[in-house]
Amino acid sequence: MHPAKSVIFFTTASGAGYGLGFWLILLSLTGLAPQTPLLGWAGFSLAFVLVTAGLLASTFHLGHPERAWRALSQWRTSWLSREGVAAVATYIPVGLYGAGWVFGADLSQPFWQTVGGLGAALCVITVFCTAMIYASLKPVHAWRSAVTPAAYLALAWATGAVVLTVLVRLDAGLADMRAAVDTIALFGIALSTVIKRVHWFRVTKTHGTGSAESATGLGDLGKVTLLEAPHTEANYLLKEMGFSIARQHAAALWRAAFIAGVILPFALIAVAGAMPSSLGLVLTALAALSAAIGVVVERWLFFAQAKHSVTLYYGADRA
Amino acid sequence: MTALPARELATKLGLVIDLDICVGCHACAVNCKEWNAGGHSAPLTDSDPYGADPSGVWFNRIHTFEVETEAGDSRTVHFPKSCLHCDDAPCVTVCPTGASYKRVEDGIVLVNADTCIGCKLCSWACPYGAREYDEDAGVMKKCTLCIDKIYNETLPVESRVPACVSTCPAGARSFGDLGDPNSDVSKIVAARGGYDLMPEQGCKPVNKYLPPRPRKHDPDGEGLSPVEADQAGLLARWVDRLFTR
Ligand code: SF4
Ligand code: SF4
Numbered sequence: 001m002h003p004a005k006s007v008i009f010f011t012t013a014s015g016a017g018y019g020l021g022f023w024l025i026l027l028s029l030t031g032l033a034p035q036t037p038l039l040g041w042a043g044f045s046l047a048f049v050l051v052t053a054g055l056l057a058s059t060f061h062l063g064h065p066e067r068a069w070r071a072l073s074q075w076r077t078s079w080l081s082r083e084g085v086a087a088v089a090t091y092i093p094v095g096l097y098g099a100g101w102v103f104g105a106d107l108s109q110p111f112w113q114t115v116g117g118l119g120a121a122l123c124v125i126t127v128f129c130t131a132m133i134y135a136s137l138k139p140v141h142a143w144r145s146a147v148t149p150a151a152y153l154a155l156a157w158a159t160g161a162v163v164l165t166v167l168v169r170l171d172a173g174l175a176d177m178r179a180a181v182d183t184i185a186l187f188g189i190a191l192s193t194v195i196k197r198v199h200w201f202r203v204t205k206t207h208g209t210g211s212a213e214s215a216t217g218l219g220d221l222g223k224v225t226l227l228e229a230p231h232t233e234a235n236y237l238l239k240e241m242g243f244s245i246a247r248q249h250a251a252a253l254w255r256a257a258f259i260a261g262v263i264l265p266f267a268l269i270a271v272a273g274a275m276p277s278s279l280g281l282v283l284t285a286l287a288a289l290s291a292a293i294g295v296v297v298e299r300w301l302f303f304a305q306a307k308h309s310v311t312l313y314y315g316a317d318r319a
Numbered sequence: 320m321t322a323l324p325a326r327e328l329a330t331k332l333g334l335v336i337d338l339d340i341c342v343g344c345h346a347c348a349v350n351c352k353e354w355n356a357g358g359h360s361a362p363l364t365d366s367d368p369y370g371a372d373p374s375g376v377w378f379n380r381i382h383t384f385e386v387e388t389e390a391g392d393s394r395t396v397h398f399p400k401s402c403l404h405c406d407d408a409p410c411v412t413v414c415p416t417g418a419s420y421k422r423v424e425d426g427i428v429l430v431n432a433d434t435c436i437g438c439k440l441c442s443w444a445c446p447y448g449a450r451e452y453d454e455d456a457g458v459m460k461k462c463t464l465c466i467d468k469i470y471n472e473t474l475p476v477e478s479r480v481p482a483c484v485s486t487c488p489a490g491a492r493s494f495g496d497l498g499d500p501n502s503d504v505s506k507i508v509a510a511r512g513g514y515d516l517m518p519e520q521g522c523k524p525v526n527k528y529l530p531p532r533p534r535k536h537d538p539d540g541e542g543l544s545p546v547e548a549d550q551a552g553l554l555a556r557w558v559d560r561l562f563t564r
Contacts, residue, residue, distance in 0.1 A: 001443070063437015063457025070434055071415035074321040080440055081321075081415035138409065138520055139446035209519045210446070212384070217514045217528055218338075218396055222388040227395060230348075230380035233373055237448040240439065309517065310448030313382055313400060 001140065002243040003303035010058035012159070012295050014087075015127055015152060017050030019160015021094050022123040023184060025116045028097075028107060032180050037102050038171045044098030046163065055087060079136050083129035090126050093119035127156045134302075141208030141319065142199075142306040151195045151302075155295055158188030162284075162291045165269055169281040178280075182273045186266060189291075193262050196298065200254065203305045204247075207318040215312035226315040241308035245301075253301055261294020321417040323408065331426040331498035332464055333404050333525035334484065335508055339532045340491035343383050343397030347483035347492060351379040351401070351462075354482035359467045360432065364455040376451045378402070378462040379483055396531055399492070401483070402449035402462035403516065403524030404428050410441035410450060419459070426498065426525055427466060432458045446520040469494070497525050 024043045027033035059065045072088065074081040097116045100107055107116070131152035134143040161184045168174040168181050212226070213219030234242070245253075268287035272280040309319045355378060356363045365375030379401040387393040404421075408428050411419050418435035421428045430441075430450075435458040442450040442459060450461045465481040468474065478485060484494045495504030504527075507513070513527035551559065 061438075063439075063452070063454075064435070067416070067434065067436045070417070070436055071438070074415050074417050077321050077412040078415045078440075080413065080438065084415060133413075133440070136413070137443055139444065210517055214519055215517050216384055216396070216398055217516055217530065218384065218386050221386045221394070221396075221531065222392075223386065225385050225387070226382065227385040228383035230345075230382050230400075231377075235374050235380075236376070236442075236451045236454075240442065240452070241448065308443070308448075309446040309520065312517075313398075313448060 001303045001306045001308060002240050003300045004061055006057045006061040008296060008299045008303070010054040011130060011152070012054075012155075012292070012299050013050045013057070014054030014130070015156035016159035016163055016292075016295075017047045017052075017054065018090070018123040018127050019156035019158070019188075020050065020163050021047040021090075021160070022120050022157075023160055023164050023181070025094070025097055025120040025123075027177065027180065028101065029113060029116050029120070032177050034173060034177070035101055035104070035107060036171060036173050037104075039167060039174060040098060040101035042167050042170060043164070044094070044101065046167070047094070047160075048098075050163075051087070051090075079129055079132040083126060083133060086122060086126040086129050090119065090122040093122060123156075124153065127152055139309040139319075140306050141206070141210075141309075142203045143302075144208075145202060147195060147199045147202060151192065151199055154188060154192040154195050155298070158185065158192045159291055159295055161185035161188045162265055162269070162288050165272070165284040166281065166288050169272075169277050169284055172277065175277065179273065182269055185269055189262055189266050193258075199302075204250075207307075208309065210309045210312055210319050212312050212315075212317055215309070226313075229314060237310055238314065241310045242314060243304060244307070244311075245304040250301060250305055253297055257294050257297040257301065259294075260290045261298055264290040265294070321411060321414045321419065323406075323411055323421055324423045328406070328423065328426045329498055330424065330496050331404070331406070331525045332469070332494070333426070333497045333504070333527070334401070334464075334481065335493040335495070335497075335504045335513060335527050335529060336399055337491045337493075337511075337529040338396050338398065339529060340489050341381075341397040341399060341487075342489050342491070343381055343395075344488065345381045346486050346488055347399055348377060348379040348381055350482045350486035352377055354465060354468060355463065358465065359463045360430070360460050362453075362456070363460065364453050366454065376453050376460050378449075378451070378460070394531065394534075399483070400447065400449070400516075401526075402428060402445075402464075403447060403522070403526040404462075404464060406523035406525060407521060409444040409446075409520075409522060413440050413444040415440070427464045428461070429463055429466070430459050430461060432456065435459055446517050446522065447524075464494075497527065 059068045071084045075085045093115045097119050100112050131149035135148035164181050165185050168178050212224040216224050218224050265287040268283045272283035307319045312319050363376040367373050382398040384396045411421050416434050418431040419441045437457040453460045469479050480494045484492045493504050496502045508527045511529040513529050515524050
């Protein structure tokens, strides 16, 4: 599948934003995050920027961005529509909780706990809906599995938490929560790595049940191969769904994603935990930068490696 | 709108394509483009049509496959492909706007160009590659089964079939109601073992394909039959003698 820049940016940025919002609220609800205005302002506005920039980017790839509101209407059947509805809905409780935080409301009140709980849940639901857009597509074997939502959720967890490791080093008053945030980030990175390893196995070692024979229905007569394509130049189908990447390139990018997305952030955050806060701030900022590169490469591969069943009509054997 | 019709449709208009007859001349694709460039989903935009990298929207594409038996006997099969107007059309249910829909009255799957946001998700959901995005118009396009032709009362009755069907010089394409078991198309599907493409995808396509018929002769076993000397005429015997020398 064609790896569109806008969709890669959207899914990675909004994933990190929802992850960040989720952890801020959860750590606050559990009493681990002190209600300092700095953490509230920095955390919630960064989450807002990441999510909003992502959502805006996702509308840029539409043929008619001005009609985007229509996408909120078909939530009964469409995961894309559900995602839109969930994304809009999430702004309300998360925004409210963020406002309560920075303006000094008593967040231990049941009202605020409810708002927070709802906001955290909606962050998870929105990321889940994003993943289900892909996981629900039967023609793309690589995506059609529970591994897809698991990977999106784990990566949102990890990237959101990595961003938070930087924020908790902005202020000495947040020193007490650093160990918890670091642990959450390290655990999220480890979890994502395991899940993405399963995805890699699925993409490289398994294929869908479709074949050139089932696509043409000519299997009873013998082995089917493409003799002549319908057109000499690439068309929309080939550009959009026929995108493919050489195996060795994919492997090289996979290693790059592993180094930038896993090894470096893991090591930097682990070391930062033992460092004074100013050095820790630099190390975690580097970790966040590296993780961002890693997850973008990961997302690029998520699309580029996925094979669509239409390729069976263009010479592919299995898909 | 984006939900599929809740009940089994009585009328399912569609095509039956006979792979035994198709000669791969691409006339159906060309006439499809010609009709639809001015039809319901017009225009069918082309980009760089006379340049080095032409591309454009077509509703119908003709692939050509080679099928080889284990014994090494191979045959060429021309394979036209357009939207199959599936009963369980995934392209409809994934649409976030309701622009992609399946008509209750005849089962035709269409795109509403006024509400489509051009998200392309329906083209990802179609396993067959039957939808092509129009970069220029920013909306998705697909086969309309020529709704502006098949119901067009200003045309003579025999012309009220999709453009691909009326133009096929070999008669490889039939149009009719596949929801009615007694229609001509349903009967030919039953008689010839018409089948679904990619049954594993579970889309329940309405369009059916008829398989190429088995060969009448064993291709290796028989050459030109020898002239039987005693029964052949004078000229044949003379020619036979000439060449067997
Ligand atoms: S062939 Fe593709 S576009 Fe046509 S109805 Fe079936 S799934 Fe939809
Ligand atoms: S491209 Fe248009 S018709 Fe297709 S899913 Fe998106 S809005 Fe619906």
